[in-house]
Amino acid sequence: MLAQPATKYRAFQGIQLTDRQWPSRTLTSAPLWMSSDLRDGNQSLFEPMNGERKMRMFRTLCQVGFKQIEVAFPSASQTEFDFVRSLIEGGNIPADVTIEVLTQSREHLIRRTMESLKGARSAIVHVYNATAPVFREVVFGMQKAEIVEMALQSVRLIKQLAAEQPETAFTLEYSPEVFSSTEPEFALEICNAVTAEWGATPANKVILNLPATVEGSTPNVYADQIEWMHRNLARRDSVILSLHPHNDRGTAVAAAELGLMAGADRVEGCLFGNGERTGNVDIVTLALNLYTQGVAPGLDFSDINAVARTVEYCNQLPIHPRHPYVGDLVFTAFSGSHQDAIKKGLAAQKPDTIWDVPYMPIDPADLGRSYDSVIRVNSQSGKGGIAYLMEVDYGVVMPRRLQVEFSGEVQSYTDAHGGEMTAQDIWKLFDATYLHAANAGVRYVDHHLFEAAAVGSMHVQGIELHLESHGKPLHLKGAGNGPIDAAVHALRSAGIEVQVRSFEERSTKASHQGADAQACAFLELAAQGAVNAKQGERFGVGLDSNIVTASIRALVSGVNRLGLAAAVARVEVEDAAA
Known part of the structure; x- marks a missing residue:
């Protein structure tokens, strides 16, 4: 029974450190960050990333500002090996970024790993072996001296192979796996032996990574x-002390923060805490926790929605709507009293003053988020009720962010007209807002797809897009890697610059209203460039029996929602003048 003490588990006692210094310290600077999204995060996925997803994730990590990125376990599979080669041979690694690869302490795996790095400008070779008692005694059946020798043999081999590749600046990283369950004296012994064997100096530092593996x-x-x-390591000035906390107890972020106070220099983790079991430490949360305390994190999350959508696409996992800082609902108040306090706080907040808004520890604008959901969404039951009626009565299952956006439209309507909205009223408003807006500057007429000239081995889709702009025909052409991308390029030729943030397609469910099932497309768009007529992001929605047509209708709907039709009018005026 869980109500009784569990005598089957061993309580971990830790070490006796009576003069500990970390409780009186505060964090005043950001650590070195190392992303493990492409390695630790990737190996935990139901379906590991393919090459295209890995490359997209790598580029996003570089854009965010990571200077060290663990990209693969090259000896694990040909796919992993080939990805490392594609990064190096394709010139995809920025000059200020160092890639890292992981290997176990086994000769053939180390040789394969070093082979993958040929030609790299710089690289971190991360080698590990387990040191905790249960691994020594149960998994390996080895004594402490044998575990130490296993680590040292690996270091010698890496050092030898590194000397054979002088074009690459190699850094050694060593992890005593399951450090947090290893006797401190033994962890110290093996770490000191590794740095001595490598010949660590202040100019040639070794990364000692101390993981809370479990x-x-x-x-x-x-x-x-x-x-x-930190206090007992030999050659401490020649060591970068690194943390790799996992989240089995749900306290990885706290463990990392306290570990930094305790003297660590570096943190390994994944953007949103993806990883084995309950995950690696969440770097976005760590970085933004620093930011809210006035410490520059050294990572750029000023467009957190774009980062989140990329990670969801690459991992094929959703981010929890209540995830700190980035969840779709973290800036949404469903409680009336909370909403009232937030509105008053926003009204009282002055520019260039200390942020002090009730219930909001960070300004959403700093993350590229809007205040719309905070101000316009009334209550959970209202939002949930709208989504329920749309699904049950009209078969439209809205994405969560569209639920938030449309509930704001419903709130504005009820504020202006009063009374209760029926399901039919809600559908009419949805139709007028997204499907057949009376004030739409651009209207879809039809389109034709054609095969465009291929670029290398990549298929290119062409499109002829027929629209009506302010009552006048508008014929556009574009090409891209699919119908939506082609249509985006066609719109660009008319001065409409948009970025597709997310795309979902669903079939509408049969309903008692008698509507036939149709394809329903949802496109989340952001305006960009010189025609950024409105700040933020908006959804476009398209309904049609054909999914491609529905998608293009959704794109046009989104353009109108963003207020970008004026760009077409300007182009037409300029053409007429010419």
Whole structure:
């Protein structure tokens, strides 16, 4: 029974550190960040990323500002090996970014790993072996001395192979796996042996990574372990002390923060905490926690929605709507009293003053988020009720962010007209807002697809897009990697610059209203460039029996929602003048 003490588990006691210093410290600077999204995060997915998704994730990590990125476990598969080669041979690694690869302490795996790095400008080779008692005794059946020798043999081999590749600046990283469950004295012994074997100096530092491979204690115990190592390591000035907390107890962020206070220099993790079991430490949360305390995190999350959509696409996993800072609902108040306090706080907030808005620890604008959901969404039941009626009565299952956006339209309507809205009223408003807006500057007429000239081995889709702009015919052409991308390029030729943030397609469900099932497309668009007529992002929705037609209708709908039709009018005026 869970109500009784569990005598089958061993309580972890930690170490006796009576003069600990970390509790009196505060964080005043950001650590070195290392993203493991492409390695630790990737190996935990139902379906690991393919080459295209990995490259998109890598580029996003570079744009965010990571200077160290663990890109693969090259010896694990040909796919992993080939990705490392594509990064190096394709010239895809920025000059200020160092790639990292992981290998176990086994000769053939190390040789394969080093082979993958040929020609790299710089690289971190991360080697590990387990050091905790249960691994020594149960998994390997080895004594402490044998575990130490396993690590040293690996270091010698890496050093030898690195010397054979002088064109690459190699850094050694060593992890005593399951450090948090290893006797501190033994962890210290093996780490000191590794740095001595490598010949660590202040100019040639070794990264010692101390992972909470399985989080087994409270964060203060991990902090004590880190501080003890920080204070007792030989050649400390020649060591970059790194943290790799997992989240088995749900306290990885706290463990990382306390570990940094305890003397660590570097943190390994994944953007939104993806990883084995309950995940790696969440770097977005760590970085933005620093930001809200006035510490520059060194990572750029000023367009957090774009980062989130990329990670969801690459991982094929959703981000929880209540995820700190980035969830779709974190800036949405469903409570009337919360909403009232937030509105008053926003009204009182003055520019260039300390942020002090009730219930909002960070300004959404700093993350590229709008205030719309905070101000316009009334209550959970209202939002949920709208979504329920749309699905049950009209078969339209709206994405969560569209639910938030459309509930604002419903709120504005009820504020202006009063009374209760029926399901039919809600559908009429939905139709007028997204499908057949009376004031739409651009209207869809039809389109024709054609095969465009291929670029290398890549298929190119062409489109002739027939629209009506302010009552006049508008014929556009474009090409892209699919119908939507081609239509986006066609619109660009008319001065309409948009970026597709997300795309979903669903079939409408049969309903008792008698409507036939149709394809329903939802496109989330952001305006960009010189025609950014309105700030933020808007959804476009398209309904049609054909999914491609529905998608293009959704694109046109989104253009109208963003207020970008004026761009076409300007182009037409300029053409007439010419």
